[in-house]
Amino acid sequence: MSLNKKILGVIFANMHEDVIPELTRQRTMGSVLFGGRYRLIDFTLSNLVNSGVSEVGVITKSNYQSLLDHLGSGREWDMARKNGGLHLLPPFSSTSSGMYRGRLEALYGISDFIKCSDADYVIMTDCDVVTSLDYNAVFEAHIKSGADITAVYSTSNLTLDDAARSNVFGIDESGRINNVLINPQISGECNVALNSYIISKDLLMSIVMDGAAQGIYSFAKSILQGKCGQYKIMAYKHDGYFSKITSIKTYYDANMALLDTASRQKLFLENAPVYTKIRDNPPAKFAIGANVKNSLIADGCIIEGTVENSILFRGAKVGKGTVIKDSIIMQDSVIGKNCHVECMITDKIVNITDGKILTGSKNYPIYVGKGAQI
DSSP: OOOSSOEEEEEESSTTGGGSHHHHSSSOSTTOEETTTEEHHHHHHHHHHHTTOOEEEEEOOSSOHHHHHHHTTSGGGTOOOSSSEEEEEOSOOSTTOOSOSSHHHHHHHTHHHHHHSOOSEEEEEESSEEEOOOHHHHHHHHHHHTOSEEEEEEEEEEOHHHHTTSEEEEEOTTSBEEEEEESOSOOEEEEEEEEEEEEEHHHHHHHHHHHHHHTOOOHIIIIIITTTTTSOEEEEEOOSOEEEOOSHHHHHHHHHGGGSHHHHHHHSBTTBOOOOOOOOOOOOEEOTTOEEESOEEOTTOEEOSEEESOEEOTTOEEOTTOEEESOEEOTTOEEOTTOEEESEEEOTTOEEOTTOEEEOOSSSOEEEOTTOBO
């Protein structure tokens, strides 16, 4: 896949961190671990790369050390280039900008970077949606419709809690967005914004500069909602598989969904691989007597006990006599002997000592913080 126009990708790595504060306390939204070996930004960045975007800027804000370590030079995404490639953009990118409050202020902070790009269009996207998205089709629809802005959405049945952390579009018969509800108190089937937009560079810079002059900083409230009558904002429906992270529960569910073969095949498409940083770990080791059912086990794991319906990240260790069910065990965590762990999310480098019983529920999974010892 390759876009036939020069496109600049802009990824917001810190947006929506408030929906999963447990996981973003020490990292950005983009560097939250997912699916046994990935980070959330891997899906966003891979979509851009697979669509032929060769220049991407990643806007950070705080707690971005793990993100910098993960992305590095962008070599794993074939983005380590002399021209274009991957650019990591910390806050305070210009002397006149401060810590940004919203998307427009973040864009103002990197305005020199955008102006220096020879791109004609900009794709803006966040890291809270796990999906495989072909931006070629989005761009073609954008050009065909003559839109000022094209926003990607999908239909989904939302609970009140999910809707309260999402933006919902009203769309007329021509596909134009005529209403934008921000964190509404509604439920049922909705047109959910997937936080991906295509806009011409000239129009984007005009909006950003006007926003800076007027002191406005929210792209959703001031532009999508406030000026949907002034700008031609078209909706592009994404019919593929997606998971939107709006809470620790939806994060848990999105991971658990990967245990279903059909869901994995819809997300990991043959012609659109998901790239990530590679660690030189040995293969997973299964000791005599180990029992593993319907689970994703990453490289470097050592399993001596029982693992059922769970996801184990790289380097996790499970002791003899231990039973792990319906849980997410992140990187380099150690579960001792004769433990019972059920419906848990353990962050990186967690040490659960011998004989412990930790049980949550599928509706309320229990989270154990990074580096904790129990």
